[in-house]
Amino acid sequence: MSDRHSTFCWPNYVNEGTLSGGSWSSELPRDNLQEPIFAEVAESADLNTASTQFDVTFPRFRTVAMAALAQHNLTVAARWRMRIFRDTAATNEMWDSGWRDVWPAVYSSSELNWEDSNFWSGKPFEEDRQDFTPLAWMFADAPQVCRRVRIEIDNPTNPDGVVRIGRAFVANAWRSQFNASWGIQYGLDIGTTFETADNADETEYADPKSARRTVSLDLSHLSQEEGFSQIHAMMRRQGLHKEVFYTEERTPGPQSFAKSFIGRLSSVNPLTNPYHANYTNAVTLREIL
Numbered sequence: 211m212s213d214r215h216s217t218f219c220w221p222n223y224v225n226e227g228t229l230s231g232g233s234w235s236s237e238l239p240r241d242n243l244q245e246p247i248f249a250e251v252a253e254s255a256d257l258n259t260a261s262t263q264f265d266v267t268f269p270r271f272r273t274v275a276m277a278a279l280a281q282h283n284l285t286v287a288a289r290w291r292m293r294i295f296r297d298t299a300a301t302n303e304m305w306d307s308g309w310r311d312v313w314p315a316v317y318s319s320s321e322l323n324w325e326d327s328n329f330w331s332g333k334p335f336e337e338d339r340q341d342f343t344p345l346a347w348m349f350a351d352a353p354q355v356c357r358r359v360r361i362e363i364d365n366p367t368n369p370d371g372v373v374r375i376g377r378a379f380v381a382n383a384w385r386s387q388f389n390a391s392w393g394i395q396y397g398l399d400i401g402t403t404f405e406t407a408d409n410a411d412e413t414e415y416a417d418p419k420s421a422r423r424t425v426s427l428d429l430s431h432l433s434q435e436e437g438f439s440q441i442h443a444m445m446r447r448q449g450l451h452k453e454v455f456y457t458e459e460r461t462p463g464p465q466s467f468a469k470s471f472i473g474r475l476s477s478v479n480p481l482t483n484p485y486h487a488n489y490t491n492a493v494t495l496r497e498i499l
Contacts, residue, residue: 216390216427218493219381219455220448223272227380231360233261238374240264246453248281248376248498255372262363262373266380267298271355275383278347278455279312279361280472281376281499288312288365292348295358304354309364312346314462343423343499347470349460353382379455379472384440388431394458396469397424399496422497423471425456430490437481437489445478456495471497 224244234240238253243264254262277292284290289309296302359380363373401419406412429441448454454473459466473495482490 214459215385216394216429217383217385217457217460218444219276219379219383219457220444220453221381222453223268223274223380224266224378227266227268229264229266231265232263233258234264235372243375243378245377246451251281251374251376253372253374257366257368257371257373259362259364259366262365263361264378265300265358265360266378267358268356271357273353273355273382274350274359274380275353276347276349276381276455276460277359277361278345278379278472279375279377280345280379282312282344282346283368283370283372283374284312284344284346284363284365285368286313287367288363290346290348290364291362292350293360293362294350294354294356295360296354296356298357300358300360304356305350307348307350310348312363312365314467342467343471343497345467345471347379347455347457347462349383377472379453381455384444386429386432386436386440390427391430393428395424395426397426398422399424420499422499423468423473424476424494424496425469425473426492426494428490428492432481432489432491434487434489437483437491441489441491441493442481445475448475450475450478453498454495471495473497 229240229243232240233255235253235255238251240252242250242252274294290312291309292307293303294305296304361378365373398421400421403417404414406414432441451474454475456473457466457470476494476496479492484490
């Protein structure tokens with residue numbers, strides 16, 4: 211299968227895991243990484259790499275394909291690393307991502323001028339980070355059946371003096387044998403409201419809200435096993451309140467960064483059996499901020 215293929219990741223095994231490692235604030239503790247409200251951040255004690263790491267140990271073997279860090283304050287210079295261990299003691303390492311950039315290219319060359327210092331890298335300028343939803347993610351080369359995952363962060367020049375993370379996400383990944391049908395819709399749900407003044411001009415005053423990304427797609431060629439063991443199971447288990455990570459491209463880049471987010475199912479649509487040996491389902495996700 212090509213790298214460009216609608217992929218769904220769930221459940222978030224951080225919820226059931228035991229967190230350890232690093233040095234974290236008592237007021238904004240490491241356990242906040244398990245909070246589903248992204249505003250409840252975890253804050254490191256300092257910027258030492260020994261302080262900004264954490265481990266997730268699972269109560270039983272879990273299949274891990276990817277990890278993500280949401281609502282973070284990591285700068286353009288930040289790097290991170292994921293290591294996967296088969297045992298709870300972290301002595302049997304199965305996979306090591308090596309150090310990777312937290313921020314990938316978010317601009318394509320057509321958006322930049324030749325004179326821009328980031329023309330070749332496509333990375334955001336430090337002052338432009340607020341224009342993008344802070345989300346780092348990576349996929350393992352292959353899913354790993356493991357008991358422990360370690361996340362390490364290297365950002366010694368962060369002007370905040372600490373690392374803050376709103377949510378940690380570690381999950382398995384699934385994509386159907388046949389990709390989503392043509393016609394995927396990427397939208398924005400902007401909840402900005404307006405009040406109108408009681409004057410002749412009816413002056414409008416905006417109450418701006420952040421834009422939440424949405425994606426709507428049709429999985430039109432599912433086998434019975436995919437339909438019930440994956441999509442139907444995802445809807446049953448995640449409901450309308452639990453997280454699902456969605457991406458169309460596993461490798462971070464300008465377009466994939468725009469099309470990848472942690473969201474919730476906006477609705478639970480029926481799994482349909484329109485004809486023999488074929489099932490269909492319409493999926494709609496809305497971003498969590």
